[in-house]
Amino acid sequence: VSAGGRRGPGSRRCCAVLRVLVLQAAWALAGGQVRYSVPEEAKAGTVVGRLAQDLGLEAGEAEARRLRLVAQGRRASVEVSGASGALLVSSRLDREELCGKSAPCALRLEVLLERPLRVFHVQLEVTDINDNAPIFPAARKNLSIAELSLPGSRFPLEGASDADIGANAQLSYTLSPSEHFSVDLQKLNDGNMEPELVLTKSLDRETIPVHRLVLTATDGGRPSLTGTMELVISVVDANDNAPQFNQSVYKVQLPENATKDTLVMRVNATDSDEGINSEVTYAVTNFIPPSGRDVISINPKTGEIRLTGALDFEEVNVFNLRIEARDQGTPSLSGHCRVLLEVLDVNDNAPEVWVTSLSVPVPEDASVGTVVALLSVSDRDSGANGRVRCWVWPAAPFGLEATFAGSYSLVLREALDRERVSEYEVEVRAEDGGAPALGARRGLRVPVSDVNDNAPLFAQAVYTVLARENNAAGAELARLWARDPDEAGNGRVSYSVWEGAAGGVGAAAGSGWRAASSYVSVDAESGRVWALQPLDYEELQVLQFEVRAVDAGEPPLCGNATVQLFVLDENDNAPALLPPAASSSSSSFVVAKIRAVDADSGYNAWLRYELWEPRAKGPFRVGLYSGEVSTARPLDEADGARHTLLIVVRDHGEPARSATATLSVSLLEANEAALAAGSSSASSGSRSALGVDVGGAAASAATNVWLVVAICAVSSLFLLALVLYGASRWAPRAAVLSGPGPTTLVCASEVGSWSYSQRHSRSLCVADGAAKSDLMVFSPNFPPPPPGAAPKDTQPEPSALLHTVSASSFVPFLLILIRSLGISCLNGVQFPRFNDVGYLAGV
Structure with a gap:
């Protein structure tokens, strides 16, 4: 410091350094927080504090290190000047808006300093000023005081409120001059003061019916601010007249579908008194029935009667209400009347259908007119809305018959057939006579029980079975299947060999006839035909018998099928x-x-x-x-x-x-x-x-000429056979031939097989030996079992027993033609005779 009181540059620098050190020490002691105070309502631009200087920053350092405030949600009313680093007011500060009645009102700000990055906390306290006047809840308050009120009577008043705090919010009250009233303050438990209006002199309504006073509230600020409320005091007359209705009984009608809050009617009562003695309130003192309390209410001030719930004609069709009108006098007086509310029916209930009795299942042989079910139909509505008509859908095979009011019988109108329809879904429909009409439906499940009215039926009347001779005993020859559409025992089929006039055996000459049951048997459950003993073609060529299928019904029904069993020859005999x-x-x-x-x-x-x-x-x-x-x-x-x-x-x-x-x-x-x-x-x-x-x-x-002719003829037949064979190859083939078709004679050999349409046989004679008949083989025609049949109905393909017909050899034709021309030997080669060509069966 210079002697003349001036400071040189060196001393100023020293002071600056010292000030920075002091500020840093103060900053460390204060925990890195700066506090400022600013009064509310400060103008924009008002300097709150030199933030950069208080943070120990040099001139220009605040701008270089980007000193700024960090926003924390609510818009800040202060900002940092980039050039000077001062904290300025940027917008209006309202302490009541920021903190309400809280004291003190402190705002916490965060200041960010870059290079290096540092965060500082600044606390800004906004101080209160007396900028809010006392405010009453209402600008006017109406009071009613009976003219017979005694002096000293007190009437509480609602006090004013002040948004400021402290002394600025301490209120006092004054009342405009009046010889009848004064104001007094009562201290409440929370420390606040509440004004009370005190009657100091008896009132006279005839002299002054209304008193108009002004209540003033003054706060403790400097300067103080005030608020006023006008008191309008009406002097209430003495209550000497009761309210009167203009009718003693009111009648009204409403449809039951009236919505909630519908106005039923409005009652009105008048009182000749004045003031509170003429103010009437309404109430329902009695409900008949009591459930009316849930659906009807009255406005106590206006007398309007409205619906508070839904009406239901089917529950209550008339409501009887007793209405009371009471004034506010002391003592209060009252008047009475009755209101009758009639509920009108609306078609809001659909018919109801009940099944009182159901007799199921119905046997399929039930007679027409049989009662299947008893039904009851009702509708809660009245009049046309409650008149119900009923019918059944579908119309067949059942119908409805009315027994008496509301009761119907479901009867059988047509004969039943369980095999055609095993169960019916019947719907009983009802419809009332309202507009629009309402309907109801009730579904019934009517099963049909089985009766043994169907005999077992084979797929075909005649079955052709091929079996090779020397088969093992017990070998399966075929399986038969008979369909019985009945169910349970009525459809359970058992099979047996039926020994009848048609059953017999075609045997070798001199062997006679034997019963079919000595050769074959039928499994009672599966219909499997099996051999009882090995078959011998030389003894038996054709066996024809009948198989009977019998169901387990009462009485049992049966069906027959003929089985033609053809025995195929095996090479079991030496020459x-x-x-x-x-x-x-x-x-x-x-x-x-x-x-x-x-x-x-x-x-x-x-x-x-x-x-x-x-x-x-x-x-x-x-x-x-x-x-x-x-x-x-x-x-x-x-x-x-x-x-x-x-x-x-x-x-x-x-x-x-x-x-x-x-x-x-x-x-x-x-x-x-x-x-x-x-x-x-x-x-x-x-x-x-x-x-x-x-x-x-x-x-x-000489015979070579005939041989050439024969060869030409055979060549022509050979070409024709090739065409037919090609066509047969493209046609669908099966291991088992099905269908009734014509009977076919089948002859087989190691070089092929062929067939004739004739159904006969001729005897062959070889030298002086005994005559014999070749086997007539008919194509099997087993039908396939129906799709989805039960295991007992399956019919396997007896591929090991049945043979199909093919035509692939032409050597036999050549031999036949040569022999037919009378040529027995050519160039020393002896052609076989017809009886030598053993594979020419049936000729």
Whole structure:
């Protein structure tokens, strides 16, 4: 400090440094918080404090380090000047708006300083000024004081309020001059003062009916502010007249669908008194019935009667109310009247349908007119709204009959059939006569019980079954299924073989007739047909019997089906040799003829002959199908005088069966041969056979023409058969042929099979053997079981037992045609005769 009182630059810098140190120490001691105070209503721009300086910032540092306030929700009424760093008032400060009656009113601000970042807390206290005058709750208050009130009577008044605090809010009251009234203050428990109006002199309504006074409230501020309220005091006359209604009984009607708050009516009572003695209030003193309290109310001031709930004609159709009108006099007086409210019916109730009795299930043989159910129908409405008409839907097979008012019978109008409809969903409908009409529905489930009125029915009248011979005992042949649409026991079917006039066995000649039950049996539950013993085609070719299906109803019903069982031949018989016979050929080269017969049929009986011994090129040969033993070449002396031939006879079965024959041939000289020729028809080999061989060759050449013709004809048939076969390949095929269709004869062989439409058989004779009939095989026609059938109704495909028909071989046709032309041998090859071609069944 200079002597002259001036400070040099050095001293000022020292002072500044010292001031910063002092401020920093003060800041540390104060916990980093600065406090300012500003009066409310300060003008915008008023400096609250030098914030930058108080925070120890140099000039210009506040702007460089971006000193600013951080907003905290409510808009701040202060801001920081960027240049000077001072805290300024930015908008109007209203302490009552910021803090209400709270004291002190302190605002907490956050100040942000960057580079480095620091946060400071600033507390700004807003001090109160007397800027609010006392305010009464109302500018005017009306008081009614009876003219008979005694002096000294007190009447509480509502005091004024002041938004300021402290002395600025301490109020005092004064009353305008009056000889009848004064004001007095009463201290309340919370410390506030409440004014009371005190009657100082008796009132006289006839002299002054109304007193108008002004109550003034003054606060303790400097300068003080005041508020006023006008007191209008009415002098109440003495109560000497009771209220009077203009009618003693009021009648009104309302529909029951009237909504809540509907005005029923308005009653009015008058009082000739004045003031409070003429003020009337209304009340309902009696409800008949008492439930009227829940639906009807009256406005105590206006006398308006309104609905507070819903009306229901079906519960209450008339309400009787007693109304009282009472004035406010002391003592109060009252008058009375009655109100009759009649409720009008509205069609707001739908008919109701009840089932009082239900007799189900209904047997399907129930007679027309049978009562199924009893019903009761009602409607809570009255008049046309309560008149109900009823009907049943659908209209068949049931109908409604009215027994008496509100009661109906559901009766059967048509015959029932459980197999067609097993259950009915019936709906009883009711409709009243209101406008608009209301209806109701009641559903009934009427099941139909079964009666045994359906006999078991097979899918077809005749079943064709194919079975191979030598089948095992107990093997399944087929399964039959009969449908019975009845249920439970009435539809439970059992099967049996029925021995009737049509049941029998087609057996071999001389075997007679035997009962079908000795061959087959039927499972009672499944309908499975099984063999009791192995079948023998040579004994039995066709077995026809009937299967009876009987249900378990009372009485039981039955159905029949015919089963035609055709036995298919198996190669179970070897060829049997017959006594030799002389050759029918005129050729001298034929030595002998081997004859054999096979008890089987068809392809299994087609025989062929083979020369086993000698195996070298001997002088003899045997016809493949004719069995004729002939010379293969001219004989000479080197061939020897005696030959033993071993001939094997085989059939065409699978596996093939065979038999052997031994033939001894003795060679004779020419003269011996001539003598032998004269005494017997046996032929032996000699040199003269050469001439006969030439003659046979000439005959063979003559027949070649017929062979060419036959080959051309067979080729044409072959082409036609190819076309038919191709068409059959594209057609849908099944393992089991179904449908009634015509009966078909089926013949099978190892080279194929073919069929004829004729349903007959012819006897075949082989040499001198006994005649036999080939098997007539008919295509099976089992129907498939219906979809979704129960396990007992299933019908498996007996693929192991049934065979389909195909046409894939043409060799038999060629043989038939050649033989039909009379050609038995060509170039030394002997063609088989018809009875040798065993697979030609049925011819």
